[in-house]
Amino acid sequence: MEQREAQKKLVKEWYRALEAGDADAMLAVQRDDVIYNVHGTTPVSGRFQGKDTLVNDIFPKVMGMLQMDTFKFCTKLKIVCADEHRVVTIMQADGQALNGVRYNQTYCHMFGFKDGLISEVWEFFDSVLAEAALNNNPLTKPTKAPENAFEF
Numbered sequence: 001m002e003q004r005e006a007q008k009k010l011v012k013e014w015y016r017a018l019e020a021g022d023a024d025a026m027l028a029v030q031r032d033d034v035i036y037n038v039h040g041t042t043p044v045s046g047r048f049q050g051k052d053t054l055v056n057d058i059f060p061k062v063m064g065m066l067q068m069d070t071f072k073f074c075t076k077l078k079i080v081c082a083d084e085h086r087v088v089t090i091m092q093a094d095g096q097a098l099n100g101v102r103y104n105q106t107y108c109h110m111f112g113f114k115d116g117l118i119s120e121v122w123e124f125f126d127s128v129l130a131e132a133a134l135n136n137n138p139l140t141k142p143t144k145a146p147e148n149a150f151e152f
Contacts, residue, residue: 003084004082004083004084007082007111007113008079008082008087010029010111010113010116010117011079011087011089013025013029014029014030014111014118015073015077015089015091016074017029018073018074019072019073019074021068021073023055027051027054029117030051030117030118030119031115031117031118031119032050033049033050034049034050034051034054034117034118034119034121035047035048035049035119035120035121036048036053036054036058036120036123037120037122038058039122039123039124040125041127042127042130042131042134043061043135044057044058044062044130044134045127061134065097065098065135066095066096066098066103066134067095067096067097067098070095070096071093071094071095071103072094072095073091074091074092074093075092075094076090077089077091077092078090078091085112085113086110086111086112087111087113088109089107089108089109089110089111090106090107090109091106091107091109092104092105092107093105097134099133099136101129101133101138102133103130103133104129105125105126105130106125106126107123107124107125108123108124109123109124110122
């Protein structure tokens with residue numbers, strides 16, 4: 001299998017595991033020293049290294065704030081581009097946060113690879129929505145929804 005196709009397959013497995021809530025399967029396609037680069041200034045923003053950090057620091061701060069019995073990751077997924085170095089995706093998720101805020105989030109992920117596994121992930125998302133839903137930190141100044149919403 002061509003390298004690019006193998007990497008796209010790994011990414012699809014990562015998302016299938018995320019959608020199913022199967023942390024073991026998600027971790028299985030990543031290196032032990034995987035690096036996550038999460039944009040913004042939220043409690044889960046920054047550069048994190050290792051599966052243990054992902055499981056112990058990031059997962060609880062996100063999944064622990066969502067109504068996971070009804071929350072749906074990967075309601076929509078698209079691989080935007082792939083080459084021998086990276087796979088770039090856009091993914092949507094939807095559901096309720098424990099504080100009642102609807103968390104209809106859109107993510108952009110870039111994946112890097114080493115030795116046939118995911119070695120690095122860059123994650124971009126609406127950090128204002130994350131603050132309101134995951135950190136109970138609502139905007140102090142209301143905003144108006146865009147007239148023409150983003151669609152992919």
